[in-house]
Each structure stands twice: as C-alpha cells, then as structure tokens.
C-alpha cells in the first residue's frame with residue numbers, strides 16, 4: 001500500500017503531539033521556547049515531518065521575535081498560502097513536499113531578500129554539517 005505525499009505527509013512515529021499540532025493543525029509554539037533560537041552551528045534545517053532540507057544555517061539570523069528566523073529558504077523547498085485567521089492577512093509557509101505547516105513569512109527581514117521567515121522550531125530538525133554534535 002502506497003501513500004502519496006500530497007495529503008498527510010510522512011507517517012513518522014517520531015513526532016511529538018506538539019509537533020503534530022504545528023505541522024498538521026497550523027499550531028504555533030510559544031515564543032522563545034525553541035532551542036533552535038540559539039542554534040549557531042553550520043548545517044541545515046530540515047522539515048520535521050518529512051526530512052526535506054528547507055533552510056541553510058547561513059540564512060538564519062536573530063530577529064528578536066522568539067522564533068527561529070531566516071531571510072531566505074532553499075529554492076523550491078517551501079510553498080506559501082494566504083492566511084486570514086486571527087484578523088490578520090499573513091503569508092503562511094508550508095513544506096512543499098509534505099505540506100506540513102512551518103510558520104509565516106513577513107516582509108520586514110534584512111537584506112538581500114527583505115524577508116523574515118518566522119518558523120516554529122518544532123517544525124524543523126537541525127542537522128549540523130560535518131556530523132558535529
């Protein structure tokens with residue numbers, strides 16, 4: 001039995017209920033709660049739902065928002081939709097592969113893109129380069 005990636009995504013038993021709430025139900029973690037806020041090592045950030053590389057460490061920056069923030073994504077890794085919940089119009093970001101909800105993108109980031117990808121740390125898995133721990 002094959003399950004294509006266009007609906008539920010990976011049926012990975014390793015996700016926590018909180019991760020599932022974010023990825024599948026568009027949840028948001030508490031600001032400042034993610035250990036990835038302080039992650040400074042070189043490496044890449046992958047989708048916690050399916051393992052697709054989404055961001056490189058070189059595009060991460062400290063936005064002060066309390067969520068891991070990036071000014072650019074790996075080309076083709078993300079999809080966006082317009083989110084009008086909570087009385088705001090925002091651009092929602094999801095994994096282009098498994099459709100898992102990741103966070104939002106705002107037009108107030110630094111150069112060169114001017115974008116701020118505001119991500120839930122729980123939706124990401126950091127993989128250090130060179131196998132460093």
Ligand SMILES: [Zn+2]
Pocket residue numbers: 009047048049050051052095096097098099100
């Ligand atoms: Zn994914």
